[in-house]
Amino acid sequence: MVRGVRSVVPILLSFALLTGCKSPKQTGAPAADPRILTINGAGASFPNPIYSKWFAEYGRLHPGVRINYQPIGSGGGIRQVSQGIVDFGASDDPMTDTQLQQSSHPLLHIPTVLGAVVPVYNLPGISAEVRFSPEVLAGIYLGTITFWDDQKIIADNPGIKFPHEEILPVYRSDGSGTTFIFTDYLTKVSSAWAQQVGNSTSVKWPVGIGQKGNEGVAGMVRQAPYAFGYVELVYALQNHMTFGLVRNGAGQWIKATPAAVTAAAEAQADTIPADFRVSLANAGGTASYPICSFTWLLVPQQSADATKGRQLHDFLLWMISEGEQEAAAMGYAPLPRPVAERLKNTVASIR
CATH class of the missing domain: 3.40.190.10 (Periplasmic binding protein-like II)
Known part of the structure; x- marks a missing residue:
């Protein structure tokens, strides 16, 4: 998230008060309101x-x-x-x-x-919503799918003419819950990912370029033609970013919405443990968004x-x-x- 920059003015004013430049009655910061x-x-x-x-x-x-x-x-x-x-x-x-x-x-x-976490991309000249299978999402970050006109991408997107341009994968360089959600999903849908990388808030990415925060990933994807990344749904919506559909465990192509995310939780409601520590990645149900x-x-x-x-x-x-x-x-x-x-x-x- 965007972080503010604190001014040094309050520090200078506090120093002036402490050194007597103001009235002697003003000898420090105001006490906290005991009523709050x-x-x-x-x-x-x-x-x-x-x-x-x-x-x-x-x-x-x-x-x-x-x-x-x-x-x-x-x-x-x-x-x-x-x-x-x-x-x-x-x-x-x-x-x-x-x-x-x-x-x-x-x-x-x-x-x-x-x-939800959604796949975002920069494909000049293509306005259609692109579909991303679990195999493609894992392949892009494993480095086994390197061009936009890869046959696996083409097969899932009939009617879209993809350019023969290299994909630039972008990932979070900072420890992130967003990364945990995304890699938790990849671990469930790709045995190669589970063996080589795994799931965590910070992983060793096989390929790509790291950027800090959702804003860093989004900025790089916007600036670099043919780039690909992942960001939070809320961030994508607030910043009017293009994001793709993902094939869920039932074989349906789903675009992330609050309703599709709730459907994922409802599909696993009976298996949620008493302490509520559960993964919803790749949940069952035809209407469930999987990430x-x-x-x-x-x-x-x-x-x-x-x-x-x-x-x-x-x-x-x-x-x-x-x-x-x-x-x-x-x-x-x-x-x-x-x-x-x-x-x-x-x-x-x-x-």
């Missing part, structure tokens, strides 16, 4: 747009509560909440058993919304501050009943009703 309860969180950038909206709305409804969130990435969120640096974390990659055991306190995985995932808040079951624990409990209940209704309009998929109902029991245990 501040809850701090950090983690995934993938859900940051909707989290920002939710936290702002909840703050307006509850003037005595302020929820601050820093989109530092899934890995950072896991680390900081595990160490007790923040009151809650967020991740697009569920924590492993080892990570949960190493945490200084028990953590719950709270699914919030679902998101998607839950994103989770990581919440202490017993907060060090009981007042913050109660407010997190109340916020999560508000999220389930009210916030979920805003998901689709922002490009995310809301929780399926059976998942939301189960989640209420988990939230009830938070103190």
